Amino acid sequence: MERADVLQPPKNKGHRSVVSIPDAWYPGCRSEELAEGPVARTLLGTPLAIYRDGDGAAGALLDRCPHRNVALSGGAVDERGWLTCPYHGWRFDRTGGCRDVPGLPPPSDTEVQERAVPSHAVHEQDGFVWVWGRPDAPPKGRPVRIPHVDDPSYLVIQREYLFEASLHAALENALDVPHTAFVHRGDFRGGPRQPVTAIRRRIENGIEVEYQGEPPLAGPSHDEEGRPIVQQHWDRFFLPSVAQVEYLTGGERHLVTTFPHAPIDDYRTRGYLVTCWRLPGVEPESVRPALEKYLDDLLAQDVAILARQTENIRRFGGETYRSTDLDLMGPEIWRMLRQAERGLDPSAADIACTVELTV
Numbered sequence: 001m002e003r004a005d006v007l008q009p010p011k012n013k014g015h016r017s018v019v020s021i022p023d024a025w026y027p028g029c030r031s032e033e034l035a036e037g038p039v040a041r042t043l044l045g046t047p048l049a050i051y052r053d054g055d056g057a058a059g060a061l062l063d064r065c066p067h068r069n070v071a072l073s074g075g076a077v078d079e080r081g082w083l084t085c086p087y088h089g090w091r092f093d094r095t096g097g098c099r100d101v102p103g104l105p106p107p108s109d110t111e112v113q114e115r116a117v118p119s120h121a122v123h124e125q126d127g128f129v130w131v132w133g134r135p136d137a138p139p140k141g142r143p144v145r146i147p148h149v150d151d152p153s154y155l156v157i158q159r160e161y162l163f164e165a166s167l168h169a170a171l172e173n174a175l176d177v178p179h180t181a182f183v184h185r186g187d188f189r190g191g192p193r194q195p196v197t198a199i200r201r202r203i204e205n206g207i208e209v210e211y212q213g214e215p216p217l218a219g220p221s222h223d224e225e226g227r228p229i230v231q232q233h234w235d236r237f238f239l240p241s242v243a244q245v246e247y248l249t250g251g252e253r254h255l256v257t258t259f260p261h262a263p264i265d266d267y268r269t270r271g272y273l274v275t276c277w278r279l280p281g282v283e284p285e286s287v288r289p290a291l292e293k294y295l296d297d298l299l300a301q302d303v304a305i306l307a308r309q310t311e312n313i314r315r316f317g318g319e320t321y322r323s324t325d326l327d328l329m330g331p332e333i334w335r336m337l338r339q340a341e342r343g344l345d346p347s348a349a350d351i352a353c354t355v356e357l358t359v
């Protein structure tokens with residue numbers, strides 16, 4: 001080999017599956033987290049102070065006082081409902097307007113705006129404070145709903161975790177079937193492989209893959225009369241950051257897990273998991289501890305493999321991707337994210353396909 005070849009940099013150096021889509025809703029925090037006062041969260045690389053004002057309405061402000069840079073998330077809401085900076089006590093309303101500077105007379109409207117801090121629109125829904133990614137901009141539409149989160153006939157388990165991974169890598173992992181028999185071997189799939197048909201289709205603002213003929217993930221594979229139990233399974237992606245997995249087993253047992261993600265920065269993503277289980281004939285609270293442990297074990301495995309993926313992307317200074325028919329979600333999620341980032345129609349591509357595989 002020629003010396004010059006040896007010194008070639010790795011191919012694909014510089015390719016990074018990272019996007020920034022500010023015109024969208026992201027989960028900022030859980031509603032209940034605001035009970036104790038403001039929280040500091042970073043979204044799309046921007047530090048935010050998320051808090052509840054005197055009216056009980058949530059707000060999201062840039063987490064930097066325009067006076068001398070102190071984090072507003074370290075402040076408190078005063079008796080007038082304004083967020084108070086902990087250094088000199090400047091006070092801000094939910095729109096970011098500076099309503100009071102201690103020691104000065106009440107400000108004019110111009111002064112309120114001159115001393116303002118950027119603010120983000122928020123919308124509370126399904127137990128989350130959703131934050132619009134672009135500051136000082138009116139939001140469009142509503143966040144994705146989380147089915148069954150308030151349904152008393154479902155056992156609901158919620159988890160939060162931090163991925164050392166890009167938004168795209170985290171989303172792909174949540175919806176990636178082939179890794180489950182490997183990374184989660186023994187916990188989830190990993191038995192003798194079974195033939196399954198996967199059908200990919202477009203849904204509003206997203207992608208759905210339906211799996212037909214899949215045996216149940218857990219529990220009995222045949223009913224009392226010896227007939228095979230059929231599991232229906234759908235994986236879904238909703239632009240830009242929500243993954244969803246739904247199983248309906250034997251027509252009764254229902255599981256839908258929704259994963260809202262918040263990109264903290266290029267290679268850190270906060271993930272939330274809201275899993276809702278209808279388990280006929282089972283007392284929900286009797287299975288909660290075991291299910292929580294099961295989920296925590298699965299998530300720890302995903303957190304670990306994604307950290308290894310990111311570490312190696314950093315080691316090579318970029319990415320390479322060689323996808324096959326089994327990679328039903330990742331490349332199309334990437335295409336939608338990229339189109340959205342460029343302001344193009346993210347749903348323009350014809351993605352319909354049917355793939356025979358084994359799981």
Ligand code: FES
Pocket residue numbers: 065066067068069070085086087088089090
């Ligand atoms: S730094 Fe916030 S009031 Fe001075």
Ligand SMILES: [Fe+2]
Pocket residue numbers: 173179180183184298302
């Ligand atoms: Fe996983």
